[in-house]
Amino acid sequence: MSAPASKRGPLSRALMQMREDLWLQGVAISTLTVALAIMGVYLVVAFNLHQSLAHMLGGPSLTLVLAAQASPQRGQELAAELSRVPQVKQARYVDRAEALERFRRQLGPHRRLLDDLQENPLPDTVEVVLAPGIAPGQELMAQLQSRLDVAEVVASRPWLHRLEQAANTAGDLALALGILLFLGVVLMVSNTVRLAVHARRDHLELMALVGATRGYMRRPFLVEAVLQGLAAAALASLVVWALSLVLSAPSKLPLGLQLQQLVTYPRLLPLVLAGLAVLAGLMGGFLGVGRTLRLRGSV
Amino acid sequence: MITLEAVSKIYPGRREAALQEVSLQVPPGEFVYLTGPSGAGKTTLLRLLYGAELATEGRVLVGGTDVSRLPPRRLPSLRRRLGVVFQEFRLLPKQSVFENVALSLRVAGLRGTPLLQRVEEVLEQVKLSDLAQAAAGTLSGGEQQRVALARALAPGPALILADEPTGNLDPDNALMIMRLLVGDYVGGATVVVATHDPTLLSLVRGARVIHLQQGRLEQVA
Numbered sequence A: 001m002s003a004p005a006s007k008r009g010p011l012s013r014a015l016m017q018m019r020e021d022l023w024l025q026g027v028a029i030s031t032l033t034v035a036l037a038i039m040g041v042y043l044v045v046a047f048n049l050h051q052s053l054a055h056m057l058g059g060p061s062l063t064l065v066l067a068a069q070a071s072p073q074r075g076q077e078l079a080a081e082l083s084r085v086p087q088v089k090q091a092r093y094v095d096r097a098e099a100l101e102r103f104r105r106q107l108g109p110h111r112r113l114l115d116d117l118q119e120n121p122l123p124d125t126v127e128v129v130l131a132p133g134i135a136p137g138q139e140l141m142a143q144l145q146s147r148l149d150v151a152e153v154v155a156s157r158p159w160l161h162r163l164e165q166a167a168n169t170a171g172d173l174a175l176a177l178g179i180l181l182f183l184g185v186v187l188m189v190s191n192t193v194r195l196a197v198h199a200r201r202d203h204l205e206l207m208a209l210v211g212a213t214r215g216y217m218r219r220p221f222l223v224e225a226v227l228q229g230l231a232a233a234a235l236a237s238l239v240v241w242a243l244s245l246v247l248s249a250p251s252k253l254p255l256g257l258q259l260q261q262l263v264t265y266p267r268l269l270p271l272v273l274a275g276l277a278v279l280a281g282l283m284g285g286f287l288g289v290g291r292t293l294r295l296r297g298s299v
Numbered sequence B: 001m002i003t004l005e006a007v008s009k010i011y012p013g014r015r016e017a018a019l020q021e022v023s024l025q026v027p028p029g030e031f032v033y034l035t036g037p038s039g040a041g042k043t044t045l046l047r048l049l050y051g052a053e054l055a056t057e058g059r060v061l062v063g064g065t066d067v068s069r070l071p072p073r074r075l076p077s078l079r080r081r082l083g084v085v086f087q088e089f090r091l092l093p094k095q096s097v098f099e100n101v102a103l104s105l106r107v108a109g110l111r112g113t114p115l116l117q118r119v120e121e122v123l124e125q126v127k128l129s130d131l132a133q134a135a136a137g138t139l140s141g142g143e144q145q146r147v148a149l150a151r152a153l154a155p156g157p158a159l160i161l162a163d164e165p166t167g168n169l170d171p172d173n174a175l176m177i178m179r180l181l182v183g184d185y186v187g188g189a190t191v192v193v194a195t196h197d198p199t200l201l202s203l204v205r206g207a208r209v210i211h212l213q214q215g216r217l218e219q220v221a
């Protein structure tokens, strides 16, 4: 399957040199697969943690209990008013019937307990989600409390703000870790490319002597690194997918947690890994070829 | 075509100069023998001309380009105007004869039919058309040297540098190589042939002989 003798772009030159040393291809692709699989596991964990955090952080942070005489219309108005307050991300009027229905659902198998109630004990409320970074401090609480028809302000989850801060810190750390992992992949690619350059140094030296530019000599190595990266990304996606299948097999963890809810395989993972592999291939290729391609003197 | 002005070359870590204040002018189209015993500095002089080494002192001009001050990124365009036959053939042994010859054309960006035609033309000249698809490593010494020569001739260079082109060849093959370095084959190019073998000198009539001895230009005959 050699290319037509007269036509040899960087792609066919890359394929040609890759065929010359299949063993090197095997080593390159398998080490890269391991590295990308680690990257993939990291991404899956980060993705899932992010999802659960978003879920947790998404609920209301404050609940305004309305006075008994407040009409539903007043509740709607209040919610609309509060929505315009800068510290508030979202405010929603929840009447007592809806609240009871929700409570019923949350009780799940125990919902029959509520059947004996003569009347709905829950109040009408306005549920407030604070804007990111806003703490439910004294001042804000007092300000909300002072509004007409507000009987009480309940910080439903006072720890939410701190969780949010922790999540932000964790997010920064995770980003740093992700960048480190990626740099690791880049270095790995550059080492592999360096090996490939070394293996072909006679050929490269000769090309330089007959007038090849650096770019001409570098291009097939970049193409080679990108192709290896794509192959490894495909394999790594499979590995991570298989791992996520094994891990999400129904099994009981302590504290009633269920693993399968913690580990879902993001559909876009293969694409993300492929994108990262292409980027790492180009960066690592440039680094790996780097100054080793000398035009003067002998290699 | 070539101007050397008081060129000295001292390799790092060496006390003796490989070349010492060599001055020389070679006009376009001239055929020059560069002679001298082994170690006299012939290879070094050629390497300065194609920019594989930098002169320690003096100026080296090739076709008006000051090679001794040339930044690496300008080397490719210089080398495409030169045809170099290296002391060891320096072929790609696993690749075909065709590919070996095509290399010097590909790096210059030649593709398609023009490339095919040019390679076939040159292989015809060096009488290797029949072996075009053979792996270069399987050829005899004389054949390999002809491949190396074909690769140097293919781009139609204005200057041809050949380092001991008949080095390990029997007289018949040596004669064949020397015939390919003169006349129509090189199309009026300037040719410099380095050799330690005095018997070669009679093969090209009217050639200029430059003799190197321990890095110094001894005589210009």
Ligand SMILES: Nc1ncnc2c1ncn2[C@@H]1O[C@H](COP(=O)(O)OP(=O)(O)O)[C@@H](O)[C@H]1O
Residues within 6 Å of the ligand: B011, B012, B014, B018, B036, B037, B038, B039, B040, B041, B042, B043, B044, B045
């Ligand atoms: N790369 C090098 N490093 C150090 N010394 C070298 C190198 N190449 C050649 N020399 C020295 O330079 C001198 C001239 O060598 P060379 O140019 O190869 O001579 P010739 O081609 O005439 O046999 C010799 O003494 C040789 O040992």
Ligand SMILES: [Mg+2]
Residues within 6 Å of the ligand: B039, B042, B043, B044, B087, B163
């Ligand atoms: Mg020599």
